[in-house]
Amino acid sequence: TTGERVVRESFLPGAILTRVASSHIRIGTFQFFSAQQDSASVQALADYVIDRHYPEAGESSEPYSALLACVVKAQARLIAQWMAVGFIHGVMNTDNMLVCGETVDYGPCAFMDVYHPQKVFSSIDTQGRYAYANQPDIGHWNLSWLAQALLPLMDDVEAEAINKAQAALGAYATVFGETYQGLMAAKLGFATASVEVNQLFSELLELMAEQACDYTLTFRALGDQLAPDQEAKLAATIFTLPPAFQPWLQNWRQLLAQDNIDTATAHATMVGKNPAFIPRNHQIEAAIEEATRQQDFTRFHRLVDVLAKPFTYSEENQDLAIAPTADEEVKATFCGT
Template sequence: MTVHFPFQNSYSALPDSFFARVAPTPVAAPRLIKLNRPLAVQLGLDPDLLETPEGAEILAGKTVPDGADPIAMAYAGHQFGQFVPQLGDGRAILLGEVIDRDGVRRDIQLKGSGPTPFSRRGDGRAALGPVLREYIVSEAMYALGIPTTRSLAAVVTGEHVIRETALPGAVLTRVASSHIRVGTFQFFAVRRDTDAIRRLADHVIARHYPELSGTERPYHALLAGVVARQAELVARWLLVGFIHGVMNTDNSSISGETIDYGPCAFMDAYNPAQVFSSIDEMGRYAYANQPRIALWNLTRLAECLLPLFGEEQDKAVEQAQEILGAFPETFSKAYQAGLRKKVGLFTERDGDEALIQDLLDAMAKNQADFTLTFRRLGDAAGDPAADDARAEFMDPAAFDEWARRWRERLAAEPQSAAERQTAMNAVNPIFIPRNHRVEAVIQAAVNNDDYAPFEELVKVLARPYEDQPDYAAYADPPLPDQRVLQTFCGT
């Protein structure tokens, strides 16, 4: 049998200015190293056929499947605050779209599939390390319950790419609700192409916000919808200690999914100013800055949509500012609600925010591990004798003082201790993609062609909220000599 993709290509039916038609560049000897079988089934694909040599050739870009309409999407973007009028898919090619089993339209894209007209003198290829990192982290984010792009497959190409040294080449098959970004709107706004902006906005509404079709002011409602989704998205990833790394406007998805996992990382010790990305020299995208940056990016989207708001510029600006003004409250509501759940508070009372902030302040001062502190609070909530959480603090007395007030507050909650612990464990993961674990996996694969550590890590991270005694070591923070201080983009 032949591998079949039931493509329906709506984006490539838009005007030619939206993309460049370009086929993937064939590779020498593709070899499948990982297929996400459950995701393949969800997409209506046959995982057994995808695991054949024919499937590997498609997933590496060596063969273009029937029905595909390969394109590289055009977009612009603010990169670390500096506007670049033309970026686009420089090493990614969208094969097409499929309708999954839930009726959701999903892009299937190859990353590392060769040069495009947007490659900016790059080779269009990807090294194995960044492909494995994106596979691991994107699937971990999915398991954590955070809207995200997904990874369908990773393939080695049988060729090398040249970065600082020669590295194994690889291709990632990425799945997304779409790859439309704030930067996609900016591409047309800087060219003053209002017709294209309207066409793009209509496409986005039909694809991602169909409930807005036919409303009196659909473009205002579109901005409001994107603002709400982005506010909730950033709140959710802050609650698990995630740092995006490159929150540029070209990495800000209109659908409300986390996209692009280059130099991303999860915090070990809690530090609001934490930065890992080697290219974020000024800390623009530090952990605590991410809500502010999300609003900044959304303001750039609002600027693009202004021509669709009406001919009166001042009135359009006022309306956009009002919509953007909803971001802080939407974010704060989602973030504070998530924090209350993390500490076992399922009702609201005056003083809750201050109590939780006191914990965060003590964690920062005492270099407490973000993930384990909250997870072990669940144990302490279930058993007053459990004191593992205090061991995360350099000065355990700082935890004791806070825990006394916390227990007084818990006494006013209606749940039993067992119910509270279960509820807390459902929102406080024990397993995250620890940076040192991800790096160890990459080194084993790159240096020794050994994918067993990768397979095991992916397996553990698929159940982040469950105790897995056989893999308990994966919950441990790094030893001093294992700490990863910087992460890299990989392009």
Template sequence: MPLSLPFDNSYARLPGRFHARLDPTPVASPGLIAVNDTLAQELGLAPQTLRSASGVQMLAGNAVPEGAAPLAQAYAGHQFGGWVPQLGDGRAILLGEVIDTNGTRRDIQLKGAGPTPFSRRGDGRAAIGPVLREYIVSEAMHALGIPTSRALAAVTTGEAVLRERPLPGAVLTRVAASHIRVGTFQYFAARGDTEALRLLTDHAIARHYPQAETALDLLNGVIAAQARLIARWMGVGFIHGVMNTDNMTISGETIDYGPCAFMDTYHPDKVFSSIDQHGRYAFSRQPDIAVWNLAQLASSLLPLINDNDEAAVETATAALRGFGDLFRAEWLSVFRAKLGLTTAEPEDADLISGLLDRMAFARADFTNTFRGLADDSARDQFTQAEAFDQWATAWQARLARDLPDHQARLRAASPAYIPRNHRIEQAIQAALTGDLTPFHALNAVLARPFDDQPKQAAYALPPRPEETVTRTFCGT
């Protein structure tokens, strides 16, 4: 008998052109990798039920729970600036939506659940490496306080997927506030389907911005949410790696962890993605790309903003121009906290930029430098310590004009532990041999990123030269 979940599927009630209705494709022999107990309970689900034989069958896509309305969402997007009029969920099936214990509507999606009408000749499957990477990084982002999709569970499929070589298959159960993307709006705008745009706008407002009344209100809400999100990425040295418009959510959550990475040695132009040959999505370019993506959302919404084309463009352009000030304010807030500051002074931006410039020059570790400000070890991260000393004098003077007890504030703002690329790679390589111990150990450390964990101090160390990961991959 299939499991029953308390679904309430609002997206499935939208017209048929919004999605393709189909069940996941069953797999040969599913096996459990992990269940996220805390998230399950937050969703009102029993972890022991998800771990049961019938639960694992559901998580693999072999059994559709009662109340589900499985579908693949339609969307378009710009990929590395190139327009693709139809993308859609090519390897993901949205099972449905639940109202969690906080009263928030959440999507439950199976990623790697088999081909869909949007697969574009793909196999619709996922290898275990990308599934573990997304599980680790998305849960780490949540622990860091950054809006993100979540990982509810991961299972193996008992089948191989063919990439450069045969790899074990897996399915990730992903939870998100929604999977509505900038590319979802682009899909209907490109088809001149104003009715669908209006329905989608009303749906997004009801779900994410209930105080909004108009398409312009929605645009302004998304602009503000993305300004906050990107500033928080910058505050932990996170590089998304593939900021295509189909990977930017309307909700302001981080989604689609493909060739993502956290920096070890700081440099503003750092790129990890193997497919980003020209640095379009480099660390320092992420705010600019966010504006570019938001401009595509604004263009899609023009028919709903004003019947007069010229007036609509003028209004939308004014909204987009507001991103810079919003982002700057959020960025200053994030980095003031990382310097232990609670007040604002005009020179703070120069103080922050001065440290970052010196970190790039002296090849300092991003995470350990900011964490080290709390215990006087930041200087040790610099290959040329005098570069830090010159800056530290000005910083100490600035701290003297602020509130006391800055060490506690510094520890609360800068993590000791991030999902370092070499640790993720070690967990993936071990999993390929059937050993999930490194995966579980890494997740346990990352669940408490701001805590001092003396027994786990090795997880805070940068990679040795032979461990350094210079490229990350999508896995599709």
């Protein structure tokens, strides 16, 4: 800590936080130089990113088109992973999106408790622009601005540059869809996605929304359905699937059998893809309060330990997996969180 008092909603102890990433170059970094029509700096930045992150693009006869294609794929895969675990970034403007495809600048981020596709946590996102379900489209929008910045490098003929940019951007939906569908298939115990599996998880999400189910615990509870009797089950004692799930559960088991996936294999897949622990907002808030108000870091260290191995359930930490009560629910997050 710095020893200074910082004005937030109240006076709080100041501290310095170091953020670590492969690099801190954002889409907005390219926009900054592009807006000044500083093509030399855009090119220098692009060359640096190619050298540091995407050397395969440098081997292409059209390195800047290849660079855009690489970033498009990296962003699509990243956002698919967010969606699969119920993560909401909260501030997806272009200067918060790294071209290396890692997550950064997520001050008001949150993991969903109850599933709702239009869930928003960020206190400043009053219009729901960065709602959970909107994240894939916002990712594509951001990449279009990177494409615009790179246009002068992609071809001397503007029309040709635009065609190349559109081709690169056109891959976004495919890469996102394939990645997301593959992740969701694995969360249900399947080896690969298919039309039938995609339909199954779409129906599951609809059920979860209708029944106001906890996102993380629902998937973990499904895995518990296939677990050996002697195995400690997270969801069994803290979460029960609603009766409305019974027809869906029957279809799920039938499709697993149809795909020749035995119970043990499906269970092993699901345990490795569905976390038992996530950074639940009410637990994070409690850890912050206890650390800053009482200098008690017990909960903080417990959270660090369980979140380092989120797929491994431990009964002694069950309280950290439980969904919040109505009184505990955190409905808005802030950049100072």
